[in-house]
Amino acid sequence: MARIKMEVPIVEMDGDEMTRILWKMIKEHLLEPFIELNTEYYDLGLMHRNETNDQVTIDSANAAKKYKVAVKCATITPNAARMTEYDLKEMWKSPNGTIRAILDGTVFRAPIVVKGIEPCVKNWKKPITIARHAYGDVYKNTEMKIPGAGKVELVYTAEDGTQIKELVHQYTGAGVAQGMYNLCGSIESFARSCFNYALDIKQDLWFATKDTISKKYDHTFKDIFQEIFDAEYKEKFDEAGIIYFYTLIDDAVARVMKSEGGCIWACKNYDGDVMSDMVSSAFGSLAMMTSVLVSPEGYYEYEAAHGTVQRHYYKHLKGEETSTNSVATIFAWTGALRKRGEMDGNVELAAFADKLEQAVIQTIEEGKMTKDLALITTMEHPTVLNSEDFIKEIAKKL
Numbered sequence: 171m172a173r174i175k176m177e178v179p180i181v182e183m184d185g186d187e188m189t190r191i192l193w194k195m196i197k198e199h200l201l202e203p204f205i206e207l208n209t210e211y212y213d214l215g216l217m218h219r220n221e222t223n224d225q226v227t228i229d230s231a232n233a234a235k236k237y238k239v240a241v242k243c244a245t246i247t248p249n250a251a252r253m254t255e256y257d258l259k260e261m262w263k264s265p266n267g268t269i270r271a272i273l274d275g276t277v278f279r280a281p282i283v284v285k286g287i288e289p290c291v292k293n294w295k296k297p298i299t300i301a302r303h304a305y306g307d308v309y310k311n312t313e314m315k316i317p318g319a320g321k322v323e324l325v326y327t328a329e330d331g332t333q334i335k336e337l338v339h340q341y342t343g344a345g346v347a348q349g350m351y352n353l354c355g356s357i358e359s360f361a362r363s364c365f366n367y368a369l370d371i372k373q374d375l376w377f378a379t380k381d382t383i384s385k386k387y388d389h390t391f392k393d394i395f396q397e398i399f400d401a402e403y404k405e406k407f408d409e410a411g412i413i414y415f416y417t418l419i420d421d422a423v424a425r426v427m428k429s430e431g432g433c434i435w436a437c438k439n440y441d442g443d444v445m446s447d448m449v450s451s452a453f454g455s456l457a458m459m460t461s462v463l464v465s466p467e468g469y470y471e472y473e474a475a476h477g478t479v480q481r482h483y484y485k486h487l488k489g490e491e492t493s494t495n496s497v498a499t500i501f502a503w504t505g506a507l508r509k510r511g512e513m514d515g516n517v518e519l520a521a522f523a524d525k526l527e528q529a530v531i532q533t534i535e536e537g538k539m540t541k542d543l544a545l546i547t548t549m550e551h552p553t554v555l556n557s558e559d560f561i562k563e564i565a566k567k568l
């Protein structure tokens with residue numbers, strides 16, 4: 171059989187621990203037999219990040235700008251324990267944070283839905299995608315403990331020295347205060363990424379904040395979305411037969427519970443953090459969740475939503491068998507391959523991505539799965555496979 175050719179490379183960002191092991195198996199059994207894989211390889215494994223003083227992460231993000239499509243393996247974000255474990259020169263920053271800062275994107279997370287792994291919310295029939303604005307708000311806050319009576323004010327000083335002041339509170343006793351910010355430019359990028367993504371996957375877009383209470387801060391988010399939608403996207407949405415609608419965050423929560431899914435829910439930073447954990451656990455498992463970073467310029471970086479599965483890796487190192495779920499990592503690859511195919515008009519490549527996804531879903535729906543899914547499936551007597559046998563089973567189906 172002739173292998174599918176790729177003219178333009180995908181940026182391949184390799185990673186750490188158990189997911190690095192899965193990465194190699196996926197390439198060997200599911201990709202290379204079918205595709206003449208053309209990737210520009212960057213090793214984001216922690217050892218290599220340390221050797222290059224993290225330059226490799228920056229280089230890989232710049233390559234993602236050049237080629238527009240990247241696929242990333244999960245990576246270790248170093249903490250104190252990792253400093254000793256890997257004898258690190260520095261506590262390098264999270265690669266995801268570094269890449270996000272360079273690409274300026276929005277993260278879209280969606281569950282992979284299969285029969286037999288049923289969502290806790292019984293009317294959720296289709297995936298719900300959470301789009302999280304990954305910039306500012308409470309994640310970049312400044313906080314104060316207020317020791318006693320006195321006042322707290324917000325003061326803005328323009329470059330020419332003129333000031334605007336607002337009283338936050340006149341304290342009669344001890345308390346707390348917090349200041350936070352966001353930027354119109356970042357909110358605009360967020361809005362465009364969401365509108366583009368909705369058109370891409372042809373699903374309705376919801377956006378919700380608490381603008382009735384936060385009449386300037388949240389209201390600015392609402393206004394920016396509406397202005398950009400009316401000026402740039404309304405017609406395109408009409409043509410695609412999808413809608414954009416804004417509502418209050420509490421109304422969105424109530425509605426989403428009663429919906430059947432199949433929509434994108436755009437969230438401010440904090441809401442997105444909380445709601446993506448709710449949605450992923452309600453749909454079953456973090457190992458069945460994909461994640462894609464979409465920049466306003468149209469660069470795409472695909473990855474799994476879970477980490478490096480450290481506990482399984484240590485078992486693997488001891489020579490013990492593991493049953494680690496590779497589905498989210500496989501879907502990171504299919505997402506990137508499909509996007510490459512669409513961008514280059516490579517129909518065969520995009521079709522291959524669809525077929526590989528179908529092979530994964532059919533394998534699970536036939537009752538062959540990894541241990542994490544076997545524990546939650548509604549199917550009777552599932553066959554539990556180890557990490558490699560699960561991938562080989564998918565290869566047979568493919």
Ligand code: NAP
Nearest residue numbers: 244245246247457475476477478479480481494495496542
């Ligand atoms: P994790 O790798 O997501 O794993 C946490 C637990 O969830 C695992 O121990 C396992 O449970 C279960 N799990 C997650 N993915 C699974 C899979 N594919 N198949 C089966 N079970 C799965 O989180 P962590 O152990 O807290 O973090 C490990 C490292 O990942 C950390 O160094 C962290 O910095 C990094 N991390 C990276 C990313 C990223 O690159 N995007 C994201 C998050 C974390 P059981 O042990 O009960 O089987």
Ligand code: MG
Nearest residue numbers: 442443444447
């Ligand atoms: Mg969270």
